[in-house]
Amino acid sequence: MSASTERSDLVNQLKQVQDWGQQQASHWEKKQSELTRTIQQTESDISQLTKRLEELRAQQTDFEQQGQKREGDIAKRMRQAISVGLESAAQTLDTRNLLLQKQRKIRQNRVENVLMEPKFQERIAEFRQFQQTKEQLDQLPMSYRQAILQHHQTVRKELEPIFMAAEQPLPKTDKSPKCIGIIASIDPDFVQPEAMAVLLPVPFSIYTEPNSGEDSLHQVLTFRCVGAITAALRKIGLTDVSINFGELKGYLSIQVWLGGKKLNGDIRQSISLEFQQLRDYASELQSVRLGMEVTWLDPELLDDGENP
Amino acid sequence: MTYSDLFQYFSLSEAAAQLDIHPFDIARYLSLQKGGLPVELRLTPQMIAQIAEGMGLQNWWSEPMEIEDDNPKRLLIRELSKRILEADWSDATRADNLNRGLAGQEYAFVRRVINGFIKCQLLTPNSTLTGLSIQKGAHPNWETVLSTMVDGSSFPEEITILFS
Numbered sequence: 001m002s003a004s005t006e007r008s009d010l011v012n013q014l015k016q017v018q019d020w021g022q023q024q025a026s027h028w029e030k031k032q033s034e035l036t037r038t039i040q041q042t043e044s045d046i047s048q049l050t051k052r053l054e055e056l057r058a059q060q061t062d063f064e065q066q067g068q069k070r071e072g073d074i075a076k077r078m079r080q081a082i083s084v085g086l087e088s089a090a091q092t093l094d095t096r097n098l099l100l101q102k103q104r105k106i107r108q109n110r111v112e113n114v115l116m117e118p119k120f121q122e123r124i125a126e127f128r129q130f131q132q133t134k135e136q137l138d139q140l141p142m143s144y145r146q147a148i149l150q151h152h153q154t155v156r157k158e159l160e161p162i163f164m165a166a167e168q169p170l171p172k173t174d175k176s177p178k179c180i181g182i183i184a185s186i187d188p189d190f191v192q193p194e195a196m197a198v199l200l201p202v203p204f205s206i207y208t209e210p211n212s213g214e215d216s217l218h219q220v221l222t223f224r225c226v227g228a229i230t231a232a233l234r235k236i237g238l239t240d241v242s243i244n245f246g247e248l249k250g251y252l253s254i255q256v257w258l259g260g261k262k263l264n265g266d267i268r269q270s271i272s273l274e275f276q277q278l279r280d281y282a283s284e285l286q287s288v289r290l291g292m293e294v295t296w297l298d299p300e301l302l303d304d305g306e307n308p
Numbered sequence: 309m310t311y312s313d314l315f316q317y318f319s320l321s322e323a324a325a326q327l328d329i330h331p332f333d334i335a336r337y338l339s340l341q342k343g344g345l346p347v348e349l350r351l352t353p354q355m356i357a358q359i360a361e362g363m364g365l366q367n368w369w370s371e372p373m374e375i376e377d378d379n380p381k382r383l384l385i386r387e388l389s390k391r392i393l394e395a396d397w398s399d400a401t402r403a404d405n406l407n408r409g410l411a412g413q414e415y416a417f418v419r420r421v422i423n424g425f426i427k428c429q430l431l432t433p434n435s436t437l438t439g440l441s442i443q444k445g446a447h448p449n450w451e452t453v454l455s456t457m458v459d460g461s462s463f464p465e466e467i468t469i470l471f472s
Contacts, residue, residue: 162314166314169347169348210321210325210330210331211321212321212322215319215321219321219331220320220349222332223331223334223335223349224345227338230437234340234437240434240436241437243336245332281347282348283347284349
């Protein structure tokens with residue numbers, strides 16, 4: 001190479017820098033272009049995801065609304081089930097009440113058949129005479145009184161078959177057993193209860209209009225439930241609580257105010273045990289093969305559900 | 309001879325009517341006795357007598373009224389005051405004892421009067437498992453206030469509004 005074509009080191013150095021600069025520009029231009037494409041792609045993705053997110057949120061809101069509606073529907077259907085259950089129990093009580101009257105009559109007829117037996121007639125007359133005059137016994141001399149009482153004991157002993165027949169438990173029906181539901185409720189919870197209500201499937205008039213005749217099955221059941229609740233409360237140390245009787249849906253509600261009282265036991269268990277005893281021992285219920293079960297429900301289910 | 313001639317069994321409702329008490333109160337009382345309610349709810353006269361005694365049933369209006377007053381409501385207030393003043397308050401008594409023996413409007417009115425006496429602290433109510441019981445009230449001038457009501461010379465405001 002001739003000396004005229006030779007380039008100075010200065011030019012060469014500058015040329016190299018110029019070449020490097022062009023390479024760098026090309027490189028960063030390419031990077032910039034890639035980044036722009038990536039940003040555009042990401043913005044597009046975000047737009048699609050945002051749209052998808054909005055769709056999902058709308059779906060979520062819809063599900064929540066459906067969930068709330070479903071809870072409302074469940075509560076509504078529960079209230080309907082309670083009404084149907086109470087009506088059914090009330091009807092069962094009506095039919096089993098007729099049965100109870102029949103069972104009482106069967107026992108009475110058995111006793112009256114024994115009463116009719118000729119061998120007892122003389123002693124029955126003596127027994128009746130004693131019943132009519134026993135209040136005047138005190139006016140008689142001691143020796144007379146003792147003799148009469150001794151004779152009465154003999155008469156009573158001879159009439160023992162009649163008394164045994166009268167004291168027999170009510171005969172059991174051959175109808176199939178039936179079980180009625182009783183609703184109990186604690187407000188607000190079992191840990192620190194403020195109030196308890198027990199709803200019986202009997203008309204409220206049993207409380208407001210007590211009669212003075214033979215007790216119906218409705219009355220027997222009510223008296224026994226009132227007794228069972230009283231005994232259950234005493235067993236957990238609640239001796240000074242106020243028991244009130246109210247009307248709910250036409251039925252009798254036994255309400256106990258517990259606010260601030262100390263409970264020495266589980267109120268649910270205590271009630272359960274007393275009702276179990278009632279079920280197992282009450283002659284009238286056994287006679288007509290009537291059982292019962294207590295179901296504990298949220299107190300909100302016992303209102304009419306119109307106020308959220 | 310029929311069944312009922314020989315055997316004197318009474319339903320709980322019949323027993324309650326005889327004793328002039330609500331049948332629920334008998335159920336509550338029996339449930340707290342040894343053995344609880346009988347296996348069959350039929351009661352003999354002896355059982356009914358035991359219930360009456362065990363529950364401490366009293367008839368506060370069995371004696372005829374002695375006070376004379378033109379106003380029948382004021383008369384009942386004065387007679388009740390007299391009975392409260394003369395009662396033995398060493399133990400609480402059933403609230404329904406104070407009404408027992410009355411009926412209809414007189415019964416309802418005396419219930420209102422009892423509530424008035426409670427407001428005036430002449431009587432103190434207590435809830436029990438067998439029903440409401442009543443004790444002597446904590447009024448500082450208990451005897452004086454009741455005495456002035458008995459002679460008709462003065463009545464607390466809460467009572468005056470009941471008959472005026």
